[in-house]
Amino acid sequence: MIKQITRAVFKSYYKSVEKFIDHPVATQEKIFSYLLEHGRNTLYGAENQFGDILTVSDFQKKVPVTSYEDLRPYLDKIIRDRQQNVLWDSPVKWFAMSSGTTEDKSKYIPVTQESLEHCHYRCGYHMLGLYTNNYPDTEFFLGKTLVLGGSQQINNIGDSTFTGDISAILMKNLPFIAKLARTPEEIALLPDWEEKLKKLSDYAVKEDIRAFLGVPSWMMVLLKKIVEDTGKPLPDLWKNLEVFFHGGVSFGPFREQYEKLIPTKKMRYWETYNASEGFFGVQYSSKSNDMLLLLDNEVFYEFLPAEECDKECSQALTLADVEIGKQYALVISTSGGLWRYKIGDTIEFTSTNPYLFRITGRTKQxxxxxxxxxxxxxxxxxxxxxxxxxxxxxxxxxxxxxxxxxxxxxxxxxxxxxxxxxxxxxxxxxxxxxxxxxxxxxxxxxxxxxxxxxxxxxxxxxxxxxxxxxxxxxxxxxxxxxxxxxxxxxxxxxxxxxxxxxx
Structure with missing residues (x-):
């Protein structure tokens, strides 16, 4: 009964995916109107004349493409001066710390309640729906998911304001029922990496682990430690191991290592594109690693031709105008308060029905x-x-x-x-x-x-x-x-x- 109910719930998540697959442009237009409505109530919206914006073309003319450095003065108003309604019209209680892949200093990405629920968590449901649609026989939910995320720390910049890796923020705010199926919070959010590895290893060997969730490079370190500590192959340790939901770096260079470490054809690998700024893509099919662009997550997408992304006069494209096989720098506006923000990734579409893509690199890498x-x-x-x-x-x-x-x-x-x-x-x-x-x-x-x-x-x-x-x-x-x-x-x-x- 548990299997039937859970599979039915997961399959229901796929219905919302089908809706935006069938109406991609209309979905994005609806997201654009929603973001603009909330942006009009902010300092940033006032400075950039959001009240006079009616179309995407107006938006692109009046609002500049931004980088983190461009938004930093506004973030300072939220963090240092404790102002509200600066970038978004609801309170910001969380900031995701991101070192990025090309810079040493931490970035503080605002995470609002809306972006937490309607982007990160909603797209997590999409991930489960897409995976279950491809594998109706899934049973990973009957055991535990081994999660290797970041750490949480209380920020000293103000009352009830916290920072941490996006994985820590997501885990901290999970519903109680979801927390039961994952690595205990008190272990997963430990700031000391060596201590976290040891306690995760001690915890995992006693549990019925059926799924992994994390970055391939760091998960590999943990899994090798578990093999070293136990002296057992992972399929012998966890006989019901089924899937690794992975993201953060390309899985290609790691695939052979994982297949060597987990030598069983039952193991599956499912790719995700979840960053501090939002959750943007999930693997669409078991036959390909191409990811589906998630369109109903309160993110409005624009695409700068990669060869022109550093030119001030470059023209951003909307979803309806992209072409297969071309490189685009991703530009996002979100309910987290990021406006025409260059996330730093480049993508290439492999299909426009549905909109499938793969990550091809970084604009600064x-x-x-x-x-x-x-x-x-x-x-x-x-x-x-x-x-x-x-x-x-x-x-x-x-x-x-x-x-x-x-x-x-x-x-x-x-x-x-x-x-x-x-x-x-x-x-x-x-x-x-x-x-x-x-x-x-x-x-x-x-x-x-x-x-x-x-x-x-x-x-x-x-x-x-x-x-x-x-x-x-x-x-x-x-x-x-x-x-x-x-x-x-x-x-x-x-x-x-x-x-x-x-x-």
């Missing part, structure tokens, strides 16, 4: 030192193929340019931590290079005759080296991620310095 325009998607896909050919498995990586000097020409330096090292490093570098050429015509052109860009230089790191660096930076766990690509050598030099390796 790229390498263009030699005109090669290398993005994270190129790097991930080429790396996956190099691993397949040479039998390697990658734990983490980062890439930076090697600049011209008297001793050598330009190149890309790859710092890679291998779970299994390649059978032939030279072959690995060659396969990596050839696949980057296939995926990126600009890279191929710059590699011609080795005139401006030489072959990739791979430096193999030892297992745990990236963790040492993240721990040194106090960036372990939660939303923190190793930056994949950088247009300068700041991260690479920092890693080598921490590891005591001569650059």
């Amino acid at each position: 790229f390498i263009n030192a030699f005109g090669e325009e290398l993005i994270v998607d190129n790097a991930d896909r080429a790396l996956t193929e190099a691993c397949r050919i040479t039998g390697a498995k990658v734990t983490e990586y980062t890439v930076a340019p090697i600049y011209f000097s008297d001793n050598h020409g330009g190149a890309h330096e790859w710092l890679i931590e291998f779970e299994d090292k390649p059978s032939d490093l030279k072959q690995f570098e060659s396969v990596l290079d050839e696949n980057l050429k296939k995926l990126n015509s600009d890279y191929e052109a710059k590699r011609s005759y080795n005139l401006s860009l030489g072959k990739p230089v791979v430096r193999m790191l030892e297992p745990g080296d990236f963790y040492k660096w993240m721990k040194f930076r106090e960036k372990t766990g939660g939303q923190n991620k190793v930056p994949k690509l950088s247009n300068d050598r700041k991260y690479v030099e920092s890693i080598l310095s921490v590891l005591g390796i001569k650059s």
Whole structure:
């Protein structure tokens, strides 16, 4: 009876997904009107003449595309001056701390009650609906879900104002019934990473774990610790293990490691796109990793052609105007009080009926030192193929340019931590290079005759080296991620310095 009732509830969640799939543009128009109505009651709305805005075209003419730095003065009014109705017309009690993937300092993203309930939680229901629609036989809800999130801390900026990773905020505010099925809050929200790992491991080995939820890189650290502590393969430890709901970083480089760690065909992997700013996408089908753009989550989407995203005169497109196969920088307006906010991710649509997409990189994570325009998607896909050919498995990586000097020409330096090292490093570098050429015509052109860009230089790191660096930076766990690509050598030099390796 429990199975039947729960499956029926999960399937009912899919009905709301079907509604916006059938009426995508109308759904977004309704969201736009709703956001504008609430925005008119704010300081930001007054300054940007929201009262005179009737159409999306008016909105785009009057309201600038913003970055975090543009919104910071308004956030200061909320945080420091305790003003209300600044960016949204309801109180802000939570701020999601995000280091991003390209900056060191924390960002404080406002989380309102509306964005919490109608974006993050609603899209969580969509995730369950989509997964159950693909797997009607699901039984993961009969056991526990092992959640590896961030930490919560009381903020000293004012009464009843809190900060934490978005995962901590979501867990803190979950309904009681949902908390029963997940990792205990007192463990999941521990700020000390080492203590959290130990207590999660001790907890998990005693439970009927059927699902994981978290970032692949950090979940891998926890699962390896559990295997080490128990000496048992995970399928023997948890005989009903079914699914890993993952997001935060590309799963491609981790897939083989997880399949090795959990060697059973019963295990499923389901991708999500949930950031501090909102919940935007969920894997649509078991046949593909492409994600469905979630359209009824109080987020109004705009799309800047990636090649023009830093130009002031660039024209943002709405959902009806996007094309398959083109790169777009994502711009969002939300019920959290973000207005025409560049989230920093680039996506590519693979379908417009329904609107399916994949994340291709970050607007600030790229390498263009030699005109090669290398993005994270190129790097991930080429790396996956190099691993397949040479039998390697990658734990983490980062890439930076090697600049011209008297001793050598330009190149890309790859710092890679291998779970299994390649059978032939030279072959690995060659396969990596050839696949980057296939995926990126600009890279191929710059590699011609080795005139401006030489072959990739791979430096193999030892297992745990990236963790040492993240721990040194106090960036372990939660939303923190190793930056994949950088247009300068700041991260690479920092890693080598921490590891005591001569650059």
